Amino acid sequence: MATKKKHTPNTQNDSWVVIAADSAIDTQKHDSGPAFVKLRNPSTDSASLYMLGSDVQLYEVKAFKEDFHSWFIGQTVQRDGRLLYITPVDPLFLILPYLMKSGKEGKFQRLDQVVMDEEFPACSRLLSCTRSLASLHHIAEEKEVGGQKFHRYSQERTMDWLKKKVERTVTALKKSNVSVGEGVKSATYVRVKQDSDANEEDYLRYAHGLISEYISGDLSKALLGHLQLPELTSPKETEPPSKKRKLSDKPVEAGEDYTKFNSADFARKPPKKMTAAQKTLAKVDKTGMKTMASFFSPKVKTENK
């Protein structure tokens, strides 16, 4: 019973299943309804979807997406089984990269000249978000000349601000019993109970990782230093270092004859079915695990600069 099923790409949807605050999507109260906007993601530097709520707050859009899900909505079926979460996000995170870029010139500048992006023209609307202007002093120095405000990026302020963010995140993590400890995680099993051995550093690192989702890689590294957390020397991703071949002037010759495998009777065998146990094993989240091969490869010397 080998039925071939084609995974056709998702066709355009005209509806989504969304969780959002009422105040964000209230179309009655305010003049401007909620609008989805594409803005530069401060962490990835590429486009991400955000929403400007009708309460003039900035929201980020995240999708819960797993394979093999669909919705039954009323009398219809929706193929796209995503669940969208629209949650508030601090607009400062998105303004920060623009300020940092202009900060390299070291001059005080007008914000509307700083927060500009040809690729994402909607970014100017970030400045009109509630709290945007009021909280700018967290990341920039201010000067007022002739009734006009000028700003300049401040690394010290930003670091202090981010540190506070991390500390607040730690509090939130503790409150919501998020498992922050190291260890192998299974895709089918998310720990609910608190690891008893999770220490303060685990929380700090986890919170730092979360905040790093909202800042650039360089800033993330700087923040690590500011939090006085040593950088972890994790083994490089999965692949073992390739063996170096010795160079010689001699013509290259095959060491072994593999041509016999090319004969017709050495046909490719169909892949074997995995047993249930193997399938479960395959689903284990292997991030952070060393490959077996890495134990047999020569150690990579870490150079101290």
Next chain:
Amino acid sequence: MDLGEFEADNSVSCRLVSEIPQICRTEDCCLGIDEAGRGPVLGPMVYGICYCPVSKKEELKDLKVADSKTLTEAERENLFQKLDEARSFVGWALQILSPNTISTSMLQRAKYNLNSLSHDAAIGLVQYALDSGVQLKEVFVDTVGPAEKYQEKLSQRFPGLEVTVRPKADSLFPIVSAASICAKVARDHAVKGWNFMEDLGDVDTDYGSGYPNDPKTKAWLLKYLDPVFGYPQFVRFSWSTAQTLLDGKAATVHWDDDEEDGEKAAARQNNKSMLSYFSRAAGGNDQSSTHQTHRFFTERRLHSLDAL
């Protein structure tokens, strides 16, 4: 035969029983097991047991019960009537496995095949007779699958009983014939008076025998195929007839235990091709390591979006 209890909810398995004759509690009894409706793509599968005192075997023979397959529907009804009249010494019990039970058993993650389903139904009925105080000594069974294995399984499960498993037992032992008649009559009734849970309006009940090779059955299956839901619960989804039609005509549905193999599956699981280990790392090493999302999000299957 009153199938009211089953018709009230025909999506599950249901047990119907006769009253237990007093004599069966005191005298050594024999018991026959047979089934009806194993092959059809439509309707339930019925398991039946019939039991009577060993001393009354001859009287049962006099009722001229014979293999249900050699009889017309009217003759079967007639014989069931006679069995019912002999209730002073003959008892019966039925396990009706709804088509929905069959579908969900055979199509669940840990596959539960039709043979195991049948065996377990038979075992359940024998256990029922024992629990009700029937003095069982001999059990005769029409086989499902290899007779020897089945006999061994039953003997092990019921060490105190003398178990005989034979192919064609329904024509060899009158008590098995009696069981087969009970089962077949129940199945006929269940199919005829099928109470569709689905809102199908006036259902066309001209579905023929229900066997996959019956053109009428096939035409009916085509007529009642819904592109999203497939069939009413009357249909056994696990039958290849039903599956082939669904594969061709209904919307494709993917389940996470779909068996995929080959390169596609590997691609889905992000397995690297063996060849990739032999090729040069593409471009600069560091650029290939793209932004990795924090595990808070990956563990919760949360992704950023760049478009709706």
